[in-house]
Amino acid sequence: MRVTSNMFPDSLVNQLGRLSARQNKLQEQISSGQKITLPEDDPSAMGRVMDLQQELGLINRYRKNIASLQNKVDVVYNSIRSIKTISDRANEIAIAADSLKTPEELKTYAIEVSNLIDQVVQIANSKYNDSYLFGGINGSQPPVSVTKDADGKIISVSFNSDEKVPQYQISHTATMAVDIPAANSSGSGQTGLLTDPRTEADFLNHLISLRDHLLAPDTKSIRDVDTVNLQKDEKHFILQLADSGVKKAHLQTIDDFHSFKAQNLENSISGETDTDLPSTILKLNQTQSAFLAALQTGAAILNKSLLDYLR
């Protein structure tokens, strides 16, 4: 083929342009550590990365939710444990308050039980994240309302909590309830914290009854009624503690599963996006060598023409 004066430089410029573009691309890949940046680099891989990222985002959200729920379960667990401690003390008082005690001693016990009632009400009306912890889905009203006599003694309680509790999404398909309403009177759904017909628990009323019997004094009722009732409450709290422990373990299991899945997703994203540095550096070296060779040969050829030999 006849080669004219501009064919060679034009061809050289095209070749150098192509090699420069390739070097630029490879250098970008090495400096960013990514083999794709824009959708055009690999549209299918970009699509897969977006899907994987969406899935990873959801998993991470579930994990954050689970971490928050674990905190909530801890708070609930600690609240139940505090109430259980109060229950232990109430049981001790009920057993200690026998006929051998003087009315003054029983009155002292009654004052202590009054304090225990206040503490239980205080715990039942505690807040978490600015909502009542044991309100069920009704987080804006104190779950326990009390009526006091002229001396400031709580003489009756009523429950404003809703038996329904929020269900939290912890995976694509699973929801979980970690809340406990202060009371359950229907006997179905989530067990009540203080009152539930299934376990015959009615802790606050049982405490009020104990206090009143201590003040009466009526040690027979304490022995025959209050001790039995408080034992039922005690068992109820043990079940509640066990239930909270199970929930915490369940959340941890789901979180572990999510963690494993998130790691796999990260690996998949890495496989789609991360460049293989050794092979990319090798390709860059090859391209650089070709670029240098093109420059050297081009300079050698472009530098000479017939004009150099004409006098």
Next chain:
Amino acid sequence: MPGLFSILNMGSQSLQAHQLGIEVSGHNLANVNNPAYARQRVVLQTATAQQTSAGQLGSGVQAIAIEQVRESIYDRQYESETSITSYLQSQQKSLGMLQSYLNERVDRQSSTTSDSSSTLASGGIAAAMQNLFDSFSKLSLNPSSLSDRTVLLQNARMLASRFNQLSSDLNNLTSFLNDSISSDVNKANSLLQDIVELNKEISQQEFGSDARANDLRDLRQQKLEELAGIFKIDVSEEPDGGVNVSVNGNLIISGLNQIDSFETSTDANGNVVVVLKNSANQIQSGGGSVQGAIDLRDQIIAAVKTSINNLAAQLINEVNSIHSGGYSLNGTNGQDFFTGTDAATIRVNDALIQNPALIQLNDSANSSNSNQVVNELAQLATKKIAALNNSTFSEAYRQVVENVGAEVSRVNQRLDDQNTIKNLILQKRNSVSGVSIDEEMTELMKYQRAFEASAKLISIVDDLLDSVLSIKR
């Protein structure tokens, strides 16, 4: 028998012929970097011989033509490849803009330096959509949290503004393409006039003679190639030197006459279309920058617009449908979460922005911890929507990004291939028509030597004449 004066005349003719050769080589060298130029050469022919008693005696040389070295098949091929290249170039430029408007890119560094752990850069709709559903999910833990509600509104507004921005960018891109089509049409009409004028001049100059209007032909070829960059054209040459130009089977130039011209009109969507002024036929040339812009606008950008609008419309419908069943912290309901109907008009309800407590996330009045409604809103992230071809929102959007990426990649690849083909054709043409400095220098030396020899001949004849004249002294 010819005498000394005849030899003198032969020398003079030879001098003129070789001087012409030097001039043509000089012209070639001067145009070595002119891409439109086709090299020229002097056609030499032996002058008519004279009959002598010894037989026929040659009378030297004469230059009979200055010929342009050009293969019309390469010109036609180059025009055709120029049309395809321009078609792809016009698409590549705008597709690059479209891709940047989507603003979806992988940024692994952001996942290691921010809390989001997102592989995607945060500037696109994908990240904004994920943030919105993330906010709903977070609120499901505590639907009454005003700070989380405020974050939800910020994320919703961010998503809405990205839809608005993308919609505006797509409209701007459409306007840009419409302007580009109008501008190209004006340029094409100007080129048509130039080609007709050049046809006339070439025809006049070549009429009744063998002389070719070489430089005018170069200029006309340059104009034809510029026109081929705008519309795919078919070119044929007439015996009088003029060319016929047709587009999509419509004759636009017939030799010395311009039959038709291009003009722009608007279709039902307000988009610019190209029609022929006289025949009113709509032009679908199948190549060139105008067709590239029209196809990109009417196929790819229109599809992206439809998808984005549908995505925004479904998001508005789905979110509002669930939101309308919920109750605010004040126990009220009936407010929409989003207003608007598509990507251009989607907004977060102003009333909610003024008072985040009005967001209807609870299942009933006075149940500030109820989260069934907000759970449903969060689950929209994975819900298959019938109107989105049974895809989730993120899958539908991912499809848009993937399609745009595939188009950019396809056009880039095709343009790379097309440039190779075009360069190959250009090389073929240059191998015939291009100027070689070495070749021209050699030619110059040949003509220089021949010129010097002819001058020597004249000098010798002059000496001979002196000798003849000195006989009388």
